[in-house]
Amino acid sequence: MLRGIIICPDEALAAQLEKATHTTGEISIGLKLNGYPAEFELARVIRENAPDVVFLSFDRLEEALEVARLLEADAVGVQLIGIGRQMDQKLLRAAMRVGVREFLTEPFVPQTLFEAFRAMKALAELKPTTSTSTNRVFAFLPAKPGVGTSTIALNVSAAIARLPDTQVLLADFDLSSGLIRFMLKLENEYSVTDALENAGRIDESLWHKMISSVGNLNVLHSGCVNPGLRVETSQVRALIDFLRRNYQALCFDLSGNMERYALEIMQDCKRILLVCTPETSSLHLGREKLSYLESCGLDGRVSAVLNRSQKKGALSQEQAEEILGIPVNKCFPNDYVTVSKAVKEGSVIAPRTELGEAFMQFAKELMDGGQIAESARSKRKFMEFFAPRQPDLALGES
Secondary structure (H helix, E strand, O other): OEEEEEEOOOHHHHHHHHHHHHHHOOEEEEEEEOOOOOHHHHHHHHHHHOOOEEEEEOOOHHHHHHHHHHHHHHOOOOEEEEEEOOOOHHHHHHHHHOOOOEEEEOOOOHHHHHHHHHHHHHHHHHOOOOOOOOOOEEEEEEOOOOOOHHHHHHHHHHHHHOOOOOOEEEEEOOOOOOOHHHHOOOOOOOOHHHHHHOHHHOOHHHHHHHOEEEOOEEEEOOOOOOOOOOOOHHHHHHHHHHHHHHOOEEEEEOOOOOOHHHHHHHHOOOEEEEEEOOOHHHHHHHHHHHHHHHHOOOHHHEEEEEEEEOOOOOOOHHHHHHHHOOOEEEEEEOOHHHHHHHHHHOOOOOOOOHHHHHHHHHHHHHHOOOOOOOOOOOOOOOOOOOOOOOOOOOOOOO
16 A cells, blocks of 8 residues: 555545545555645655645645745655645646646545556556665664663664764663663653554654654653553554654664574664673573574674673683684673663763763764674584683663
């Protein structure tokens, strides 16, 4: 089904058109504007709604022509249909000069609409709609619970948001035990669940209610525990499309349970950050998850991140790499005091601390498109470590 918006100061005419298009089942009207938007507002509307078709009223000719010129210049592939209560040859010629290929007048007869929509579909296939959409999408995936993934996801996201002219969203998609809400002491009643349920009809006003702002970072928390929640792939797809049009970078904090919706998110990711700690159970589970991602065709996007690294730890970076079978791209030092202080204050880690600087460096590497270390599987036999489990050196609970 095609997506459409209506720009029409005549509310009665717009209502007639919306009812008629609904009857055909060919186009879904996502938005009605009862005025002619200025350039900035029009750009925002197109970015948020990504319409295939714009129905534009020509009752106020000069204003309509200006909107049509803006659409022709900046909304490549969006089909433009003129509407009005009446039409004459002068109006039709003016409309055609600015890219209108179909012009509809009341009453909106279903057969006429069907013919116009078929023509629009044919043109859309030849010249698909294009819109600015970021490819800087990052998923943070724990090898097992408690390795500090949420701490890393939050602070790397905040570091990216401190870069110039960079709008960033952190979405907590650990829907069974997400911690971002508690780490930041967020009180927003809206959550990922609401965003998914409204994914096909989110606009700017609704979106601003759903997110919380932490400095320059926008956060969408996971909400309350809801074991019975069903997440449809179509909901995830629609939400990600909206987010990619409206942010320069997206960060997803995942549960590690490899849910269907998590795999859908990872299909869109430029980098998947597999977070482990230097202890045997974490690294073994990390390797198993890497194998599963490989079976899904995603292993080429995975970077291993070693959290709570210590110079005199039980396992070195080299040993961790041997167990994982891939190089470690980033090590974050163990700093329980700094992390605990941030959680207690409901804030991110101070940028000028050693850990804060490490997060900023990694954020720059991600945004600069740093290469994933060569994913060369260890040629040695997989090591079986059955020694007593090493205790976790806590760096936050998740």
